[in-house]
Amino acid sequence: MSNKHTAYSILELALVPKGSTIKQTLNNSLSLAKTAEESGYKRYWLAEHHNSEHIGSSATSLLIGYIADNTSTIRVGSGGIMLPNHSPLVIAEQFGTLAHLYPGRIDLGLGRAPGTDQLTAQAIRSDFMKAAHSFPQEVEKIQTYFSQENKTAKVRATIAEGTDVPLYILGSSTDSAYLAAAKGLPYAFASHFATTHLANAIRIYRDQFTPSDVLEKPYVMAGINVIVADTDEEAERMFTTLIRMFVGVLTGKTDGLQPPSEMTDELVELFNHPALNQMLKYSFVGNKETVKKQVTSFLEETQADELITVSTLHNVYDRINSVKLFAELMGEINSSRVRYDSVADHQSSH
Numbered sequence: 001m002s003n004k005h006t007a008y009s010i011l012e013l014a015l016v017p018k019g020s021t022i023k024q025t026l027n028n029s030l031s032l033a034k035t036a037e038e039s040g041y042k043r044y045w046l047a048e049h050h051n052s053e054h055i056g057s058s059a060t061s062l063l064i065g066y067i068a069d070n071t072s073t074i075r076v077g078s079g080g081i082m083l084p085n086h087s088p089l090v091i092a093e094q095f096g097t098l099a100h101l102y103p104g105r106i107d108l109g110l111g112r113a114p115g116t117d118q119l120t121a122q123a124i125r126s127d128f129m130k131a132a133h134s135f136p137q138e139v140e141k142i143q144t145y146f147s148q149e150n151k152t153a154k155v156r157a158t159i160a161e162g163t164d165v166p167l168y169i170l171g172s173s174t175d176s177a178y179l180a181a182a183k184g185l186p187y188a189f190a191s192h193f194a195t196t197h198l199a200n201a202i203r204i205y206r207d208q209f210t211p212s213d214v215l216e217k218p219y220v221m222a223g224i225n226v227i228v229a230d231t232d233e234e235a236e237r238m239f240t241t242l243i244r245m246f247v248g249v250l251t252g253k254t255d256g257l258q259p260p261s262e263m264t265d266e267l268v269e270l271f272n273h274p275a276l277n278q279m280l281k282y283s284f285v286g287n288k289e290t291v292k293k294q295v296t297s298f299l300e301e302t303q304a305d306e307l308i309t310v311s312t313l314h315n316v317y318d319r320i321n322s323v324k325l326f327a328e329l330m331g332e333i334n335s336s337r338v339r340y341d342s343v344a345d346h347q348s349s350h
Helices: 022-038 060-069 088-101 118-124 128-133 135-146 148-152 174-183 198-208 232-251 265-271 274-279 288-302 316-348
Strands: 007-012 043-046 075-082 106-111 167-171 187-189 220-228 283-286 306-310
Touching (some): 007 022, 007 075, 022 043, 043 060, 043 106, 075 167, 088 106, 088 135, 118 128, 128 135, 135 148, 135 167, 135 174, 167 174, 174 198, 187 198, 198 220, 220 288, 220 316, 232 274, 232 283, 232 288, 265 274, 288 306, 288 316
Parallel strands (some): 007 306, 106 167, 167 187, 220 283, 220 306
C-alpha cells in the first residue's frame, strides 16, 4: 500500500435502540464521541435524516455544537448536510458560527440526497427538486459565502467570511465523483450501504481531479460498517442488529434498533439475499484480528486515505468497546505499514 497512514473517523446516525429514548441516544452519541477522541479518531460526523422516529440526527448543526462543546480536539462535522434541504446562506451562517466557537475543528460535508421521503422533502423546502438539480451551483454559493472576497457583495454571510471550514462532497453514486473532482474537494463515499459504485466513483474522482486552493491531490474517504468484539462469535451475534435494520429499510418496516440474537438460519438466508448482501458488502465483523485482515484487504483494494466507520449496535457499551478495538487495529495497521515502507526505502537505497 502506498499510504503510510490511514486516518479513521466515525459517522453517527444517532439510531434509537428499541426500548431507549432520543435523549438517551443523543447522550450516548456524546459518550461515543468522547471515546473516539481518546482513541485517536480524526473526526466525528453527524448525519441528517428526517421523518423517522428511530433516528435522532435531524438537526445536524445543533448536534455538531453539542458534540463539539463537550469534546476538545476531535474534528466535528456533517456527514452530511443535505444541501437541497437548506438555504446555502443559512448553512454558511450556521457553520461560520460553529467555526468561531470551535476554531479549527468544524467540517462541512455536503450531500444532494434528501435524507427522507419525497413528501417530507417537499415540506422541508418546496423547491427541493430544483435545488437538487442545482447542487453544484448551491455548493458554489456556500464557497462564495465563506470567501473573503464576498465582503463587497450585497448578500453576505458575514459570520462565515474567512472562517476555516473545510468542505467535503458526499456521494453514493458517480455523479458526486465528477463534482468533487472538478472542484478539487475531498470526496466521501457512502460505501457503508451504497457499495455498487465505489470502485468506479473513486476511479473517476482520482482520474479527473483538478487541484484547488484547498487540496493538491485527491483525498478519498470511504464508509464501512464495523463491528469489533472480543470474539468472532460475539461480533456475529451483534451483527444481527444491523441485518435486521437493513431488512427493515428494504421492506419499509423500520423500527428501533433490535437487540442482538443468535444468527439463525432465517437471518443467514436474509443476509444472503442479493440485495441485502450487496448493501452490506463492506461490513467488517469479528474480533480484532479478523477485522484487521478485512480492513487491510479493503485498503489495498481502494487505497482510501481515510475510513469513516458506522457502528450499528444496540448496546452503547458494545459500541464503545468496538470503537476502542477498531482504533487499536488501525494503529497496528498504520504501524506495520510504516515499518514496511521503511524497510522498502532502505532496500531501494542499496
